[in-house]
Amino acid sequence: MTINTADKTHEQQHGMSNAGYIRIAVILAAITGLEVSTYYVDFGVLFLPALLIMMVIKFVMVVSYFMHLKFDNKMFSFLFYAGLVLAVGVYAAFLATFKFFIQ
Amino acid sequence: MTDTAQGHASSTGISNVKLGMWAFLGSECLLFGGLISTYMLYRGRVTGGPRPSQIFDIPFTSVSSFVLLMSSLTMVLAVSAAHKDDDRKTNLWLTVTALLGATFVGGQVYEFTAFYKEGLGFSTSLFGSSFYTLTGFHGVHVTVGIIMLMSLVGILKRSSVPGKKAEVVEMIGLYWHFVDIVWIIIFTLVYLIPV
Amino acid sequence: MAIIERPAPTVPAIVTPTTTYGSLKRPVSATGWRSWVFTVDHKKLGIMYGATAMFFFIIGGVEALLIRLQLAAPNGKVLNADLYNQMFTMHATTMVFLFVMPMAAGFANYFVPLQIGARDVAFPRLNAFGFWALLFGGIFLNLAWFLGGAADGGWFMYAPNSGPVFSPSNGVDFWALGLQIAGIASLTGAINLIITVLNMRAPGMSLMKMPIFTWMITVVQFLLLFAIPVITVALFLLSFQRNFGARFFDVAAGADPLLWQHLFWIFGHPEVYVLILPSFGIVSEVLPVFSRKPLFGYPFVVFSGAAIGFVGWGVWAHHMFASGLGPVSVAVFSLTTMAIAVPTGVKIINWTLTMWGGKLWFTTAMKFAIGLIVLFTVGGLSGVTHAVAPSDTQQTDTYYIVAHFHYVLFGGAVLGIFSGFYYWWPKVFGKMLNEKLGSWNFWLMVIGLNLTFGPMHILGLQGQPRRMYQWTEARAGEGFFNLAFWNLIASIGSFVLAVGILMFLINVLITARNPQKAPLDPWNARSLEWMTTNPPKEHNFDVVPTVHHLDDFFHQKYEEDPVTHTMKQVRTAEEIMAEQERNADKHIHMPSPSYWPIVLAFGLPVITFGLIYSHLISVIGGVIVLFAAYGWALESSTAPDSDFETNTPGTGLDKVASNHD
Ligand code: HEM
Numbered sequence: 008m009t010i011n012t013a014d015k016t017h018e019q020q021h022g023m024s025n026a027g028y029i030r031i032a033v034i035l036a037a038i039t040g041l042e043v044s045t046y047y048v049d050f051g052v053l054f055l056p057a058l059l060i061m062m063v064i065k066f067v068m069v070v071s072y073f074m075h076l077k078f079d080n081k082m083f084s085f086l087f088y089a090g091l092v093l094a095v096g097v098y099a100a101f102l103a104t105f106k107f108f109i110q
Numbered sequence: 111m112t113d114t115a116q117g118h119a120s121s122t123g124i125s126n127v128k129l130g131m132w133a134f135l136g137s138e139c140l141l142f143g144g145l146i147s148t149y150m151l152y153r154g155r156v157t158g159g160p161r162p163s164q165i166f167d168i169p170f171t172s173v174s175s176f177v178l179l180m181s182s183l184t185m186v187l188a189v190s191a192a193h194k195d196d197d198r199k200t201n202l203w204l205t206v207t208a209l210l211g212a213t214f215v216g217g218q219v220y221e222f223t224a225f226y227k228e229g230l231g232f233s234t235s236l237f238g239s240s241f242y243t244l245t246g247f248h249g250v251h252v253t254v255g256i257i258m259l260m261s262l263v264g265i266l267k268r269s270s271v272p273g274k275k276a277e278v279v280e281m282i283g284l285y286w287h288f289v290d291i292v293w294i295i296i297f298t299l300v301y302l303i304p305v
Numbered sequence: 306m307a308i309i310e311r312p313a314p315t316v317p318a319i320v321t322p323t324t325t326y327g328s329l330k331r332p333v334s335a336t337g338w339r340s341w342v343f344t345v346d347h348k349k350l351g352i353m354y355g356a357t358a359m360f361f362f363i364i365g366g367v368e369a370l371l372i373r374l375q376l377a378a379p380n381g382k383v384l385n386a387d388l389y390n391q392m393f394t395m396h397a398t399t400m401v402f403l404f405v406m407p408m409a410a411g412f413a414n415y416f417v418p419l420q421i422g423a424r425d426v427a428f429p430r431l432n433a434f435g436f437w438a439l440l441f442g443g444i445f446l447n448l449a450w451f452l453g454g455a456a457d458g459g460w461f462m463y464a465p466n467s468g469p470v471f472s473p474s475n476g477v478d479f480w481a482l483g484l485q486i487a488g489i490a491s492l493t494g495a496i497n498l499i500i501t502v503l504n505m506r507a508p509g510m511s512l513m514k515m516p517i518f519t520w521m522i523t524v525v526q527f528l529l530l531f532a533i534p535v536i537t538v539a540l541f542l543l544s545f546q547r548n549f550g551a552r553f554f555d556v557a558a559g560a561d562p563l564l565w566q567h568l569f570w571i572f573g574h575p576e577v578y579v580l581i582l583p584s585f586g587i588v589s590e591v592l593p594v595f596s597r598k599p600l601f602g603y604p605f606v607v608f609s610g611a612a613i614g615f616v617g618w619g620v621w622a623h624h625m626f627a628s629g630l631g632p633v634s635v636a637v638f639s640l641t642t643m644a645i646a647v648p649t650g651v652k653i654i655n656w657t658l659t660m661w662g663g664k665l666w667f668t669t670a671m672k673f674a675i676g677l678i679v680l681f682t683v684g685g686l687s688g689v690t691h692a693v694a695p696s697d698t699q700q701t702d703t704y705y706i707v708a709h710f711h712y713v714l715f716g717g718a719v720l721g722i723f724s725g726f727y728y729w730w731p732k733v734f735g736k737m738l739n740e741k742l743g744s745w746n747f748w749l750m751v752i753g754l755n756l757t758f759g760p761m762h763i764l765g766l767q768g769q770p771r772r773m774y775q776w777t778e779a780r781a782g783e784g785f786f787n788l789a790f791w792n793l794i795a796s797i798g799s800f801v802l803a804v805g806i807l808m809f810l811i812n813v814l815i816t817a818r819n820p821q822k823a824p825l826d827p828w829n830a831r832s833l834e835w836m837t838t839n840p841p842k843e844h845n846f847d848v849v850p851t852v853h854h855l856d857d858f859f860h861q862k863y864e865e866d867p868v869t870h871t872m873k874q875v876r877t878a879e880e881i882m883a884e885q886e887r888n889a890d891k892h893i894h895m896p897s898p899s900y901w902p903i904v905l906a907f908g909l910p911v912i913t914f915g916l917i918y919s920h921l922i923s924v925i926g927g928v929i930v931l932f933a934a935y936g937w938a939l940e941s942s943t944a945p946d947s948d949f950e951t952n953t954p955g956t957g958l959d960k961v962a963s964n965h966d
């Protein structure tokens with residue numbers, strides 16, 4: 008129907024080419040390589056923040072590009088990020104009550 | 111528009127199924143969040159049996175993580191082929207994705223057996239229980255994904271598919287990527303941060 | 306009234322069956338039991354939810370009466386200690402998960418599509434699946450009574466007390482797995498209703514033109530969407546501990562017993578709003594109609610509902626003040642809890658101001674709504690006394706808590722539901738409930754309720770513990786505050802309450818026998834669900850309404866007089882209906898019935914049954930689920946065009962936008 012074709016053209020306009028996807032995959036692979044290297048190379052105090060930042064970057068890249076959230080309707084983002092933000096907030100508070108972060 | 115005459119018309123022009131899938135994934139965030147938090151709370155609590163750092167095989171897990179990550183690429187290529195109505199390529203990439211997924215699950219089975227031999231059973235310690243629960247849940251999600259991919263390959267061969275073909279592929283794609291991003295988090299929090 | 310009885314020009318086209326698996330023909334009956342069992346019609350499912358919930362309400366009520374019989378006199382002999390534990394556990398579980406939640410789901414299913422001017426929900430088959438999963442889950446939970454004893458750990462089932470050591474029967478296994486199934490039902494229901502509200506509204510119905518009931522249901526579905534997975538995790542941990550030897554709650558292995566409490570209450574507090582907000586929605590519909598005024602401060606009611614839904618995520622640890630959380634956590638959660646009282650207070654003020662200066666019409670529905678305002682406020686005030694942590698440490702685990710939550714649950718959620726019964730009965734069944742019996746129903750319930758739960762405040766403050774299976778004369782004390790007297794009053798009250806509920810059931814029977822049909826618009830109502838026949842046709846509306854106002858139906862009937870600025874009736878409901886029938890849409894293809902929802906749902910209890918007894922049975926259940934899932938996937942939700950017998954050749958316009966769910 009009109010509805011779905013509209014959806015599709017929208018995607019073709021803003022979506023990515025296959026080459027684009029491969030580029031994203033290469034970046035993801037590179038970050039993964041960096042992550043794994045922390046196991047062999049001593050990153051010192053940067054170890055934890057670096058790992059967490061790389062994790063978040065990979066996460067956001069897959070969500071935004073492979074899952075198209077960046078190009079799609081805002082309602083999708085709302086549904087997903089509402090769950091994600093709630094999960095992070097609630098479970099962080101939960102772990103905090105166990106004094107998890109000040110061990 | 112006669113759309114509104116339909117039981118299924120949508121007032122925003124967005125697909126119901128896709129909205130539903132995103133709502134489901136939002137909900138899944140709280141499921142995996144709970145499992146991950148339980149693991150984080152308990153990972154260091156070892157009263158018997160091995161500690162995490164004693165048994166994790168980082169090179170091995172890195173490879174299987176990489177395999178899963180790349181399956182996201184092949185999945186997105188399948189979706190893109192489906193949008194171009196290229197049935198042959200769609201089938202090809204779906205199959206490759208399923209194979210990569212199966213490799214990952216196979217790796218997990220191998221890993222579990224190895225850990226078990228090294229003395230980490232489900233009941234050995236809090237670490238054991240929460241580790242197997244978290245990664246097992248993820249593994250079941252991947253397995254369900256593989257079943258869906260294989261079924262899809264089978265169904266796509268039939269002439270009539272209920273619903274829009276491309277949309278079905280896209281939905282399974284969303285699920286598959288989600289399973290992948292959960293592993294991105296597990297890989298860092300469980301494996302790379304030592305206890 | 307002839308208008309309504311004339312057959313509508315647009316009967317949905319008859320369907321000839323297509324097949325799944327090349328051989329299984331899809332069901333088509335429009336009458337008889339098949340038309341119910343395989344239905345995907347949101348209205349039929351709404352009624353089925355309601356009937357199921359009512360059935361469990363009676364079971365939960367009988368359990369409550371047994372509890373009160375046991376406690377009526379010292380050294381009660383009705384139940385032994387073990388049975389008593391099972392009784393209060395199953396009473397609460399039944400009331401919460403199998404009565405209030407499904408009843409709200411029933412109202413939501415029936416009225417949300419009607420209120421937003423839709424012809425069905427977004428995923429009709431998923432909707433049917435949710436109902437069957439709930440029913441089978443509920444039956445599964447109660448099977449434990451016959452298989453070695455029901456769950457006995459209290460409705461929040463604190464671990465490690467619910468572990469195999471302290472609760473060796475299979476009761477807790479049935480409980481955990483049964484709730485898991487009910488949880489799947491709630492989750493699918495939540496996704497379905499959220500997408501319905503986001504995506505299926507009639508043209509012109511912006512979010513801020515949606516009726517309040519629909520708004521509150523939407524907030525509830527979001528709460529469920531995000532809270533159900535949390536209890537899912539907790540239940541899995543518990544099941545794994547009990548059935549597969551996991552150590553999660555094993556203190557000897559270093560486990561933290563608070564883990565369960567946190568997970569349960571992260572779910573549990575949003576859950577209490579899941580229980581109360583639908584009733585808030587119902588009375589927000591009823592009060593304006595019977596006050597002959599629009600709802601006072603509609604946006605405030607909407608936003609306070611959303612605010613409750615949001616802040617409700619940050620207060621869970623107020624259930625754990627006595628567990629040694631530490632001063633910082635206690636202080637933080639005490640403050641957030643007091644904060645959440647504010648949006649709740651806003652609602653009460655709005656309702657009061659809605660009635661203020663209105664022409665009040667004291668129907669039974671209105672009486673129940675007013676009853677809710679008063680009794681919920683009583684419960685809310687005792688709730689504020691628990692928010693103060695030091696005072697809560699005195700009250701926790703006493704009958705004072707039991708008094709509090711029954712005022713909010715019975716005085717709030719249940720009275721709201723009864724208000725909804727009387728208000729919407731003519732819409733659903735085409736007949737009016739008897740108002741005189743309704744009055745008896747209301748007064749007996751309110752008197753019984755206060756007699757039962759009022760004295761529990763005293764009992765609690767005098768120190769009677771909750772979940773205590775006997776009390777003795779020797780410790781009952783003397784004087785005005787003696788436990789013996791107030792326990793007896795509470796028990797008498799519970800029977801008055803039961804008679805009140807019986808009045809409702811009698812009323813239903815009498816109404817069913819009464820041949821008199823309800824008028825089209827008996828209450829002179831305001832929202833879209835009244836802009837169709839009683840009961841609505843299968844496709845709900847002959848013409849999908851185009852919405853211009855909040856309370857659009859009212860604005861179609863009334864217009865403001867430019868001189869006097871009063872509302873004057875310009876059209877009657879009958880005239881609006883007649884016009885709709887004249888312009889009725891052609892070619893309405895409703896989603897078609899299906900076998901798969903019930904088959905898929907049936908596989909779930911088979912799997913869980915096998916988890917307790919023999920894994921082989923689980924495999925069979927798994928095969929059923931897989932079989933049904935394929936059948937489901939291979940069948941489109943609306944039968945294809947070629948299946949419809951159309952008089953005029955299909956124009957191609959009436960294909961369905963999305964057809965798999
Ligand atoms: C028919 C009217 C009812 C009566 C007479 C009644 C009576 C009782 C009594 C005496 C208890 C305390 C048992 C104990 O601590 O030893 C109890 C517990 C409870 N009731 Fe009710 N109740 C009624 C209706 C309801 C309703 C409608 C709901 C919820 C919607 C409800 C929810 C609960 C809960 C959550 C508990 C706590 C159980 C536990 O401690 O785990 N009750 N009820």
Ligand SMILES: [Cu+2]
Pocket residue numbers: 573574577620621623624
């Ligand atoms: Cu609470």
